[in-house]
Amino acid sequence: METLDSLMLGFSVALRPDVLWYGFLGCLVGTLVGVLPGIGPLSGISILLPVTFGLDATKAIVMLAGIYYGSQYGGSTTSILMRIPGEASSVMTCIDGYAMARKGRAGAALCIAAVGSWIAGTFGVVVLTAIAPPLAAFALRFGPPEYTALLVLGLIFLAYMSSTSLPRTLLMAAIGLLLGTIGIDNLTGHFRYSFDIAELGDGIGIVPVAVGLFGLGEILSTPSATVVGEVMAPKLRELLPNREEWRQSAWPIARGSVLGFLIGLTPGSAHIISSFLSYAVERKLSRHPEEFGKGAVAGVAGPESANNSASTGAFVPMLALGLPTGPVTAVLMAALIVHGVQPGPQLVNEHPDVFWGFVASMYVGNVLLLLLNLPLVGLFVNVLRIPYSYLYPLVIMFCVIGVYTVNNSIVDVWIMLIMGVLGYLLRKLGLDPAPLVLGLVISPTFELSLRQSLIMSNGYWTIFFTRPIALSLFVIAAVLLLLSLLALIRRRADWRTKLAQAETGEAAQ
Amino acid sequence: MTLRADHVAGGAAIAAALAVLAVSGDLPFGTLAFPGAGMMPKLICALMILFGAILLVRGGASTPFSDVGWSDLPHAIRVLAITAAAVALYTTLGFIVTMSLMLFALIALEGRNLVAAALYSVGISLLTYGLFTVVLKSPLEQGILGF
Numbered sequence: 128m129e130t131l132d133s134l135m136l137g138f139s140v141a142l143r144p145d146v147l148w149y150g151f152l153g154c155l156v157g158t159l160v161g162v163l164p165g166i167g168p169l170s171g172i173s174i175l176l177p178v179t180f181g182l183d184a185t186k187a188i189v190m191l192a193g194i195y196y197g198s199q200y201g202g203s204t205t206s207i208l209m210r211i212p213g214e215a216s217s218v219m220t221c222i223d224g225y226a227m228a229r230k231g232r233a234g235a236a237l238c239i240a241a242v243g244s245w246i247a248g249t250f251g252v253v254v255l256t257a258i259a260p261p262l263a264a265f266a267l268r269f270g271p272p273e274y275t276a277l278l279v280l281g282l283i284f285l286a287y288m289s290s291t292s293l294p295r296t297l298l299m300a301a302i303g304l305l306l307g308t309i310g311i312d313n314l315t316g317h318f319r320y321s322f323d324i325a326e327l328g329d330g331i332g333i334v335p336v337a338v339g340l341f342g343l344g345e346i347l348s349t350p351s352a353t354v355v356g357e358v359m360a361p362k363l364r365e366l367l368p369n370r371e372e373w374r375q376s377a378w379p380i381a382r383g384s385v386l387g388f389l390i391g392l393t394p395g396s397a398h399i400i401s402s403f404l405s406y407a408v409e410r411k412l413s414r415h416p417e418e419f420g421k422g423a424v425a426g427v428a429g430p431e432s433a434n435n436s437a438s439t440g441a442f443v444p445m446l447a448l449g450l451p452t453g454p455v456t457a458v459l460m461a462a463l464i465v466h467g468v469q470p471g472p473q474l475v476n477e478h479p480d481v482f483w484g485f486v487a488s489m490y491v492g493n494v495l496l497l498l499l500n501l502p503l504v505g506l507f508v509n510v511l512r513i514p515y516s517y518l519y520p521l522v523i524m525f526c527v528i529g530v531y532t533v534n535n536s537i538v539d540v541w542i543m544l545i546m547g548v549l550g551y552l553l554r555k556l557g558l559d560p561a562p563l564v565l566g567l568v569i570s571p572t573f574e575l576s577l578r579q580s581l582i583m584s585n586g587y588w589t590i591f592f593t594r595p596i597a598l599s600l601f602v603i604a605a606v607l608l609l610l611s612l613l614a615l616i617r618r619r620a621d622w623r624t625k626l627a628q629a630e631t632g633e634a635a636q
Numbered sequence: 637m638t639l640r641a642d643h644v645a646g647g648a649a650i651a652a653a654l655a656v657l658a659v660s661g662d663l664p665f666g667t668l669a670f671p672g673a674g675m676m677p678k679l680i681c682a683l684m685i686l687f688g689a690i691l692l693v694r695g696g697a698s699t700p701f702s703d704v705g706w707s708d709l710p711h712a713i714r715v716l717a718i719t720a721a722a723v724a725l726y727t728t729l730g731f732i733v734t735m736s737l738m739l740f741a742l743i744a745l746e747g748r749n750l751v752a753a754a755l756y757s758v759g760i761s762l763l764t765y766g767l768f769t770v771v772l773k774s775p776l777e778q779g780i781l782g783f
Binding site: 178181292294295297298301304305319320343346348350351514516519520521523527531532537540541544548555557574577586588 | 641652663670671672674676677680681687690691699704706708711712716719722726727735739742743746757761768
């Protein structure tokens, strides 16, 4: 009952015309970000972060979150119509979505993707509404030792879930942790690796690193000659799927929603992993697995639902625990902090209007996206007719503005350029930059909570094993680490290796 | 022995960690019970060396480094050089001039029509400047020319 009352408060905030306007704007920009290859939700949010500085916290987070889940909707459009994933989580949709389009069912594929996304997104928000407040209440029992254990578990979970190898993921996370130590040490006041550059005293920001690694890095590795612009625009009357297509999509949407939400709670690129896993699950459960790759409806419905549900699930640890599970939620957290709102267990009590307004805006946003994506698909597709050689310089310009405006610091823009080069090289070596960003984000909190724990215990590390919650979290982390190490030592193909093989195989098709 | 992507990644990680350790001399390590400012970075460097070494030892299954495609390298260098020049000039020349020049250079190097490129570059820069300054109330860099 209390939750319902709070949700009503949220709707009273979310349905205010000004908040609604920024939510709509976020969804619209998010759809465009999803449609355009080369700009992911992370770059989109980072670039527009400074624009929200003049807004209050509620409008800012509603708009930025709209970009995130809007991009999951928009990403399917290019996948289905052009076989180009507008967003990494739409890679699996390319396979059967484009095959459906080739069979003249482009409209049906778009409609199934949009409706599946809407159902999954709404399911995700309903579960978030139910579990985030009690989780936040539980997290109030957390002190520095529990946070240290939770962050260690997060890193180990990230490595365990990664479909690349354990040492590669942990290496990337370690580089991120190291970058996070740059700047003044909070406890002793020592300057670390700032090389007399005053701007580095505050440390390296998330935005220049994220925009450089993901935005600029993508542009550097995408010459315009490789971007093909053949667009297949469906007519409005072709949008409705037939009865058989609806029937085939029902269970994949349901399974994708649940699977996506659960994966969304875990650290890593959940929206990407969830779509790959959902595709694998649907193919495994299908009575006609041979149809996958040739236009199977389940191959569109499952992954599209999963990635939307995952993007909502990722908000649970961010809002309830104050922990980002990926680079996008890290930037969203940074946005809230800029506005003086600290995400975490206290958020529900201290800023109920922000928390519940944000939750309610996601219900509204999912409806807006459904209304935006189906009738206006032809309009969004026209954006793809802009030649890439005109488009990517524009993206670079927005990267520069976005990064510079956060602190009015040209040093940040140089950091972005360096990170762009690093992102390009990491792609060449097949290393995933996401754990690096996550490491960078959690590094200061991790170091601070570890050292605070030791101060609390007068230097005894046993504090981590005498507090039940911290001990439980460490035990789970140890089990996951052992499981990963066993697979590494035996060189056996476990489910993650098989998933990685499936990813490479499908992407290559 | 074939040089593979993981060998390069592992070697680079070890080299980077050693370089960081080399410049960390003045940071106090403290003790394990009471860590100093240097403990965390030094421990992370040790972890980087460990993971780098694992990649070096177990890198046999990764892609041969000679198979890594570099056909996009000229594009990357061009984009990087032009963007770096723009960043260097940004605070001096201001947003409109720098961004117009950067957009024009990037589009012109793609072999597009120069007049169209010039009109597009100036138009987009002015539009963005207006959008940020007037609509979003988020002023952009003005530079010595005053705009």
